[in-house]
Amino acid sequence: MLRTEEMLLNVGPQHPSTHGVFRLVVKIDGEIIKEAKPVIGYLHRGTEKIAEDLQYTQIIPYTDRMDYLSAMTNNYVICHAVETMMDLEIPERAEYLRVLSMELGRVASHLVWFGTYLLDIGAVSPFLYAFREREAIINLLTELSGARLTFNYMRIGGVKWDAPEGWLDRVREFVPYMREQLQGYHDFVTGNEIFHQRVKGVGTYTRDDAINYSLSGANLRCTGVEWDLRKHESYSIYDRFQFDVITRQEGDALSRYHCRMGEIEESLKIIEQAVEQCPEEGKILAKVPKVVKPPKGEAYVRIESPRGEIGCYIASQGKKEPYRLKFRRPSFYNLQILPKLLEGENMANLITILGGVDIVLGEVDG
């Protein structure tokens, strides 16, 4: 028998499959992973510290840079926290524009995941298709906000810009187009045997583990927990839309794939309904004092981002800057389960499992 010995292997910090600067110190024996230790912090910018010297509106651009694949939800969470504290009423049209932009962002974010995940496990062409459709979404959001990724679109009490003329029609047209493409992805990938062999039964965890590790989003729903904040702790105007919470029972990488692909479809449903319901005209910003000062006290709110539960805690002293600002960043919590999943796995499954968690390093490091 061949004698093997333990070896230390560094994956990253610069490695295309870690989707950012993330290092994984892996102890391997032959091809079997004995121990994996994630090393994070390469992208830590101290957002929370910086925010303590900024006014609330000035913090919004910083949130763009946390989860840079779905900046709209990040924008929203801080606005929502402040609005909750101040008990603000948001104009109808602003609410619809917010929901539309957040759901478009969710689709775009899942498309990036879909493309890069398949790229990670060896399929190059889905990446090209996914990014083509994502580009269409980004063009829509650029029309709305003037930026491609770091939108800085939302404001406390509403949104910064009204939708340009014809924008809602273009969104309306995008939905059937995206549905058609999505069907194409399913034909192309979902039933593919090679794909199944790479992901089925890989990186499996149970419902209890998922809850214990504070996983959220698709990572939690893939184990059968029906838990979506849009539905179960409804915020904004999500209670007006009909959509399903996609869950699977298996808890493996394939089930996470199904959850996310299903969520694209559900988001399209929401977009479709929101476009129909959105008022033609109306205010897009509530009457808010020039200098926003939430009352003394603290608040914690959470919403559903594409990666899970994103939360914002504000401790206010009644001043124009927050005393303490804390973001509950879903990727940071979701990544914790990685060492447990990797232990005893084959080295070849490392990337499959890591990719399946769907992390954004800007968010992990804060």
Next chain:
Amino acid sequence: MTDNHNNDKSLPEQEGLDPTINQEEAPSENQPHSQAKSPDSNQKSDQNKEMDQTFDQETNNDLKEGNETQQQAPSPENPPNNSELPTQNQPTESDKEKAKKKAAAAAKAKAAAKAKAAEKATSAKAEKTEEEEELPSYNQPLLNKYVEVIKEHLGEDVIEEAYINRLSKHVPTIVTTPEAYYSVAQFLKYNEQLGFDFLSDYHGTDFETHYELYAHLYSLLNHQSIALKVKLDHEHPSIESLAQLWEGANWPECEAYDLLGIEFRNHPSLHRIFLGEEWKGYPLRKDYQPYDEEV
């Protein structure tokens, strides 16, 4: 900045900038305390009616029904709220009116306005607190229940404080003593009826007189939230780790250790997760001085 600051105080009143403030303050000016409350408090309850519904139904222990009915707007609770809706939409109108009035009465001396503002500020504050005492939150019964079971099982003195945090969507908040922190968390998680099994958020704050840990727990069983807090000594912040209860508390505790210097006893691998072991000081502390100005 100072200019803004000063203006801001008088703004809502002079220009009717903020509808919520106007609504809140207008009645307080003219009416005796107890009556002044109703518009404001109704508005609040209206805003929260959704949550209200869910919670009410959840207390009835039927989750599925709760979720379904939550979507159909009509429910016994709605009529009174609907009748209040006009007041909610008023701001624009009343704003205009106010603006007009103000233009007409522009001659009013600024000094008078200022005096009023000061008067209002104090009276509004006083009323607010009074109002809160008057109208118990819809989550009050839940909080009472939690406090009662905790006291029953863990003793009378484990809870320092228990209140409803109205700013944070009326979340029941419990402050425990540092000694009982772990056992209260354990109880909340493993008690079969409470079942707070999901750790949603966990972080610390430097309040200068003390450190505070905030854990937002969620019960997937009952669909209820609770905020568990503990105050730590400012000299040597140290507390039992919750990582034994929730694996998910592992990294957040490392984060609190890294950025705030809070020590967690019996943590499986407490390390400086972001900044590295050689970093000097704890950046999120209020008295933090960067070790090297250039960095």
